[in-house]
Amino acid sequence: MTDALALQLAEIRAAGQAAAALDGGVRTAALRRFADLVDSRRADLLAANRRDLDEQAGRIEDALYQRLKLGDGKIDALVTGVRQLADRPDPVGTSLGRTLLDDDLVLTKVAVPIGVIGVVFESRPDVIPQILSLVLRSGNVAVLKGGREALHSNRAFMQLVGELNREIGELPERWATLFETREEIRAILDYPEYVDLVIPRGSNQLVRSIQESTRIPVLGHAEGVCHVYVHPSADMAKAVDVAIDSKVQYPSACNALETLLVDGECAAEFLPRFAEVAGPAGITIRGCERTRSVLPDVDHATDDDWRTEFGDLRLSVRVVDGLDAAIDHIHRFGSGHTDCVVAEDETICESFLRRVDSASVFANASTRFADGFRYGLGAEVGISTNKTHARGPVGVEGLMIYKYQLRGAGQVVRNYAGTDARAFRHEPLS
Amino acid sequence: MTDALALQLAEIRAAGQAAAALDGGVRTAALRRFADLVDSRRADLLAANRRDLDEQAGRIEDALYQRLKLGDGKIDALVTGVRQLADRPDPVGTSLGRTLLDDDLVLTKVAVPIGVIGVVFESRPDVIPQILSLVLRSGNVAVLKGGREALHSNRAFMQLVGELNREIGELPERWATLFETREEIRAILDYPEYVDLVIPRGSNQLVRSIQESTRIPVLGHAEGVCHVYVHPSADMAKAVDVAIDSKVQYPSACNALETLLVDGECAAEFLPRFAEVAGPAGITIRGCERTRSVLPDVDHATDDDWRTEFGDLRLSVRVVDGLDAAIDHIHRFGSGHTDCVVAEDETICESFLRRVDSASVFANASTRFADGFRYGLGAEVGISTNKTHARGPVGVEGLMIYKYQLRGAGQVVRNYAGTDARAFRHEPLS
Numbered sequence: 067m068t069d070a071l072a073l074q075l076a077e078i079r080a081a082g083q084a085a086a087a088l089d090g091g092v093r094t095a096a097l098r099r100f101a102d103l104v105d106s107r108r109a110d111l112l113a114a115n116r117r118d119l120d121e122q123a124g125r126i127e128d129a130l131y132q133r134l135k136l137g138d139g140k141i142d143a144l145v146t147g148v149r150q151l152a153d154r155p156d157p158v159g160t161s162l163g164r165t166l167l168d169d170d171l172v173l174t175k176v177a178v179p180i181g182v183i184g185v186v187f188e189s190r191p192d193v194i195p196q197i198l199s200l201v202l203r204s205g206n207v208a209v210l211k212g213g214r215e216a217l218h219s220n221r222a223f224m225q226l227v228g229e230l231n232r233e234i235g236e237l238p239e240r241w242a243t244l245f246e247t248r249e250e251i252r253a254i255l256d257y258p259e260y261v262d263l264v265i266p267r268g269s270n271q272l273v274r275s276i277q278e279s280t281r282i283p284v285l286g287h288a289e290g291v292c293h294v295y296v297h298p299s300a301d302m303a304k305a306v307d308v309a310i311d312s313k314v315q316y317p318s319a320c321n322a323l324e325t326l327l328v329d330g331e332c333a334a335e336f337l338p339r340f341a342e343v344a345g346p347a348g349i350t351i352r353g354c355e356r357t358r359s360v361l362p363d364v365d366h367a368t369d370d371d372w373r374t375e376f377g378d379l380r381l382s383v384r385v386v387d388g389l390d391a392a393i394d395h396i397h398r399f400g401s402g403h404t405d406c407v408v409a410e411d412e413t414i415c416e417s418f419l420r421r422v423d424s425a426s427v428f429a430n431a432s433t434r435f436a437d438g439f440r441y442g443l444g445a446e447v448g449i450s451t452n453k454t455h456a457r458g459p460v461g462v463e464g465l466m467i468y469k470y471q472l473r474g475a476g477q478v479v480r481n482y483a484g485t486d487a488r489a490f491r492h493e494p495l496s
Numbered sequence: 497m498t499d500a501l502a503l504q505l506a507e508i509r510a511a512g513q514a515a516a517a518l519d520g521g522v523r524t525a526a527l528r529r530f531a532d533l534v535d536s537r538r539a540d541l542l543a544a545n546r547r548d549l550d551e552q553a554g555r556i557e558d559a560l561y562q563r564l565k566l567g568d569g570k571i572d573a574l575v576t577g578v579r580q581l582a583d584r585p586d587p588v589g590t591s592l593g594r595t596l597l598d599d600d601l602v603l604t605k606v607a608v609p610i611g612v613i614g615v616v617f618e619s620r621p622d623v624i625p626q627i628l629s630l631v632l633r634s635g636n637v638a639v640l641k642g643g644r645e646a647l648h649s650n651r652a653f654m655q656l657v658g659e660l661n662r663e664i665g666e667l668p669e670r671w672a673t674l675f676e677t678r679e680e681i682r683a684i685l686d687y688p689e690y691v692d693l694v695i696p697r698g699s700n701q702l703v704r705s706i707q708e709s710t711r712i713p714v715l716g717h718a719e720g721v722c723h724v725y726v727h728p729s730a731d732m733a734k735a736v737d738v739a740i741d742s743k744v745q746y747p748s749a750c751n752a753l754e755t756l757l758v759d760g761e762c763a764a765e766f767l768p769r770f771a772e773v774a775g776p777a778g779i780t781i782r783g784c785e786r787t788r789s790v791l792p793d794v795d796h797a798t799d800d801d802w803r804t805e806f807g808d809l810r811l812s813v814r815v816v817d818g819l820d821a822a823i824d825h826i827h828r829f830g831s832g833h834t835d836c837v838v839a840e841d842e843t844i845c846e847s848f849l850r851r852v853d854s855a856s857v858f859a860n861a862s863t864r865f866a867d868g869f870r871y872g873l874g875a876e877v878g879i880s881t882n883k884t885h886a887r888g889p890v891g892v893e894g895l896m897i898y899k900y901q902l903r904g905a906g907q908v909v910r911n912y913a914g915t916d917a918r919a920f921r922h923e924p925l926s
Contacts, residue, residue: 083851087851088851130731164662180883181883182895188836255703262883262884263883301906304906397513420517424899427899427900428904430905431601431902432909440597454713455713455885457898459899468859468887470889471856472857474858474861475860476738476861477860478738478861478862478863478864479862480745490870
């Protein structure tokens with residue numbers, strides 16, 4: 067790491083401490099003003115985005131190009147999202163519990179920001195206002211690294227941030243910093259002392275490469291291999307509908323269905339009904355031997371298919387015998403993202419909900435519901451398949467941690483030790 | 497990783513899924529029986545420990561030898577601790593919040609175990625029953641790696657675990673596995689797919705070497721460089737008492753005082769009074785120039801001293817000008833473990849409590865209070881200086897994560913999208 071970069075990062079760390087100590091009202095005012103700026107400067111934003119689009123036309127895949135593109139619809143959604151965050155209560159300093167340890171000795175667990183959030187993203191420039199508004203609401207600060215393809219758009223958003231900083235004097239200038247080179251972000255990922263949490267927003271490859279190359283905690287998921295298991299007690303019409311929606315409603319989403327598990331007892335009934343809708347919907351099935359014995363025209367599935375996030379209308383289908391076998395398959399091949407059972411038998415539903423070890427576990431609802439907005443969290447940082455800190459769709463809460471404050475009157479520990487030790491009261495306070 | 501080890505770890509992962517699905521009553525019964533076994537087999541435990549002590553006598557440092565040693569006192573404390581955990585409500589499956597997303601569509605956030613907890617410890621064999629009881633209460637499973645110096649003691653504890661497993665048939669056999677070679681634990685730390693969280697219990701060197709060599713989240717702290725800042729508004733007698741207790745009550749503890757910060761406005765008054773008590777208590781001071789102008793006989797402190805966890809009766813003392821300078825020093829040289837202000841001025845106390853970014857922040861109380869038992873958490877896994885997941889003293893709660901369960905009636909997302917989209921209700925349920 068160069069000295070100049072280390073100095074910048076030390077300034078960002080200090081900005082984090084200053085941001086955490088700001089009054090919540092300043093954060094709210096800044097969010098409102100930020101929304102207004104994005105709204106009123108949309109012509110500048112769209113013009114900068116036009117430059118990116120012109121430079122990238124024909125040079126990047128269509129999916130990336132679509133994600134790069136800003137429009138009035140996206141800007142409107144961003145502005146609404148930032149205003150909603152401004153309306154939410156400020157989480158910093160919220161008491162999470164108080165305990166009277168002894169007379170005049172009160173322990174309080176308070177919510178505090180994590181500190182410095184690193185965000186690495188590709189293509190989509192709207193990540194900047196989205197994440198920055200979450201970071202601002204939660205009292206954190208951010209270092210951002212966007213893709214070269216969105217250079218002009220990213221700079222246009224950062225120009226608004228500069229303007230915001232000039233208008234809201236209390237904001238520490240370094241609360242949001244955009245880095246533009248790979249070398250800078252590479253250096254940052256090597257130093258856990260400067261960044262507390264990394265959030266990658268982009269392809270599975272991007273997420274995996276970051277997970278594998280840093281000791282900083284990474285929030286996110288590399289894969290979304292989601293399952294729907296159709297139990298013999300299922301209402302077959304519902305089962306078809308849930309499975310179709312889980313796949314077709316947005317096939318490239320991380321919460322889209324990849325493997326349909328059909329119980330052996332209802333395969334003969336369910337599979338033809340499913341195929342009748344799936345075919346016209348554009349779904350192409352890769353089935354196990356038993357699936358092929360019911361639907362002889364479908365391709366043969368390999369073990370690799372069970373582990374694959376197709377991200378398109380390909381679907382793997384496997385016939386399994388009973389709930390245990392379905393759960394075994396999910397635990398063996400799934401990614402712990404979102405899995406669903408379709409059953410009318412409540413015992414089966416409850417057993418599935420309890421036993422399946424995934425971030426989101428559903429009974430009789432499309433896997434596509436796994437989403438921060440649909441869960442009512444407001445904006446979303448992303449969906450985590452981590453087993454620590456935050457799991458599933460992550461909103462403002464996932465950017466918070468806590469600290470313990472102890473208010474005393476000069477108490478010392480030696481009075482609570484040894485013979486004649488004073489006893490603690492440990493009474494919860496409201 | 498060898499195939500045999502990979503197979504074992506896959507079995508442990510499966511045991512984790514089984515343990516999470518156990519009825520809470522089974523976990524409680526197992527905890528009670530485990531306490532009884534430790535209590536009634538203490539002769540076997542002490543005999544095994546005697547073998548370790550005899551083999552290690554003269555071969556390891558005294559501090560390690562003391563930590564290796566079991567006695568009736570330690571066994572009693574262990575048994576009491578396990579029984580207290582048995583008395584606590586089972587946390588698995590606790591609802592952390594419910595939201596009505598729409599008619600017949602209910603989202604529940606439930607507490608679930610993290611999964612497989614890796615524990616690496618040195619010398620102290622009592623880590624096994626301590627951590628295993630926390631792991632059992634929280635529905636997790638554990639892989640343990642102890643030091644060679646405690647081989648016989650560790651095996652004696654694991655024998656009790658084997659007996660427990662035979663008596664409580666529902667417990668998955670692999671819920672607690674002891675590994676004895678460095679190669680095994682090295683291989684395990686390389687594979688985040690098998691272990692969800694690593695807890696090192698031992699020297700700072702052990703913790704740091706694990707933090708630096710695995711991508712699995714590590715819960716703990718390498719250093720405890722704790723501060724007491726004496727403000728001019730402090731009651732000087734209280735300030736002396738808090739500072740002395742913070743250092744002397746247990747100098748090698750991680751929450752013991754390492755650097756005393758004294759405000760320039762009260763240094764001339766406070767320092768001589770402190771030195772009068774510190775000297776007879778065995779404290780040796782290393783002071784900055786301004787400290788030495790008041791206490792000319794003390795050694796000179798270097799910049800390295802501000803970063804050092806002495807772990808003994810050495811203490812660094814620095815004179816600083818005002819709250820901001822004190823906080824700057826703490827943020828620059830501290831380890832984010834536990835820091836304290838002594839002041840009668842409430843504004844100063846509140847500002848310190850709010851601004852200092854450490855796991856535990858105190859006003860007018862000894863830093864030695866930073867401890868799971870004293871906080872009323874019951875048993876403690878350790879103290880974390882992490883900025884994600886769990887911070888400060890960590891009890892059962894730190895071994896839990898959550899998942900989202902969604903109970904529907906066949907709802908699909910396409911009805912909530914596009915024109916004529918159904919609106920979500922997002923009503924909190926009790």
